[in-house]
Amino acid sequence: MTFILLIEQVLNGLQFGVMLFLMAAGLTLVFGVMGLINLAHGSLYMVGAFAAAAVAGATGSFLLALAAALAAAAAAGALMELLVIRRLYNRDHLDQVLATFALILIFSEGTRWLFGSFPLYLDIPDALSGPVTLPGGIAYPAYRLAIIAIGLVIAAGLFWLIARTRLGIRIRAGESDREMIAALGVDISKLYTIVFALGAALAGLAGALVGAIQSVQVGMGEPVLILAFVVIVIGGIGSIKGALIGAILVGLTDTLGGIALPAVLRLVTDNATATSTGAALSSMLIYILMAGVLIWRPQGLFGAQA
Template sequence: MTSLLLAEQVLNGLQFGMMLFLMSAGLTLVFGVMGLINLAHGSFYMIGAFACASVAMATGSWFLGLAASLAAAAVAGVLVELLVIRRLYDRDHLDQVLATFALILVFSEGTRYLFGSFPLFLDVPAALSGAVTLPGGIAYPVYRLAIIAAGIAVAIGLFWLVGRTRLGIRIRAGEADREMIAALGVDIDRLYTIVFALGAALAGFAGAMLGTIQSVQVGMGEPVLILAFVVIVIGGIGSIKGALIGSMLVGLTDTLGRTLLPVAFSTILPPSDANAVGSALASLLIYVLMAGILVFRPSGLYGGRSA
């Protein structure tokens, strides 16, 4: 493997990691502040992707579709929190799992009813099409660099929001002691709705960004949701920093594993077998990584409490 190909795969891993960060940041906020196990978080990812695709095809503007993905996912998050989630805060985690799993089925079948079972395809916007030559002679797609830049911008924005604003103080206080801040006069129901809508909007944004690279289809959020849970377990529940570091670790481990392991096995196996064995082992690497971290850090890298 050449150094240029390795550098390109590192960039692909960073891009994949940034997409996972957009998913896991909202999930870890909801999990950390509200103590809620939300299996339907991947549905907001799907809603954002379909909103972007439908608006972009109707208007011809991908950027309008991107704005629609944020709005649609946030509105869906508010409705879900008000109508369903608000009744689950004091319930057992099993009730939360069952209710949010039911929401997955509702959203999946509702989306299938509205858009059909066939995938939708989005073109990369003209402003972000093509490739640029990076230092070292690496030709890399502009759109994938835009995903990395968007993830960095969202990370900076979240760090500022949580660490420097009044809302961020309430979010951190709600994670530490929700009963106390409610007693001090903070509208805890409103805070929960804002946090849930923010998490849903981030998931919808991730769906719109990645849906332009892949196809937009029913059920596309569940595989990403599994990886997002791995990220917050690695990084620590409730930690934005942990979500960012965990996303980078998972993204690089998965991408480099799928690239390097087939090459390594090709020295001892036929090419077809090397690809099959390498790909199979690469899919296990992120779980090996998670297990290894939990052995030494049961609360995750930056977790303040044990899962």
């Protein structure tokens, strides 16, 4: 493995991790504050991607596409919370799983009815379409660097929101004792809607950003949702810092493992076997990482002690 290839894979891992953070941050807020298992969070990722692709195709503006993704996902999340999720807070987790799984089917079929079964494509903006030469002569796509920068800026904004604002105080209080803050006069229903819409908007933004480097299609959110659950288990439920660290760990493990394992296996076997076996084992690495973290810290890296 050359040094340039290693740096490129580290940057790919950071980009993948940042995208997972945008998904996992909203998911961990919803689960931490509301105690709700939302399997339909991946559908909001898909809504953002389709909204961005549709608006970009109609206007040619990538910025308008991102704004549309945020607005569409936030609106879909708020409507979901008002019409369905609000009735599930006092139900057990099995009811929540079944109801949100039904929402996945509704979103998937509704999206297929509106946009058809064929994938859509979202073009990378011209200003970010070329490579950037990094120190050491490494040429890396400018758009992927932009995704990393956007994710880190949003992470900083979320840390500020949770730690320094009145809304953040209410979110943290709602996570600790929702009955007490309701007794103190906080409209807990309105707070839940805001938190759910915020998490939905982050998922929609992730879908829009990734939609420019892969096709936008029905069902694209479910594989990412599985990885987002892995991230919040590793980082600790309810922790934004844990979501960020966990997402970066998962991203780096996935990308670096994909090139390190085949390289190691080539030392003891032929190229064809090393490639196929290494690909199979590398896909398991993130789950091995999750298992190792849970053995060491069952509550996750930054989760609160039970």
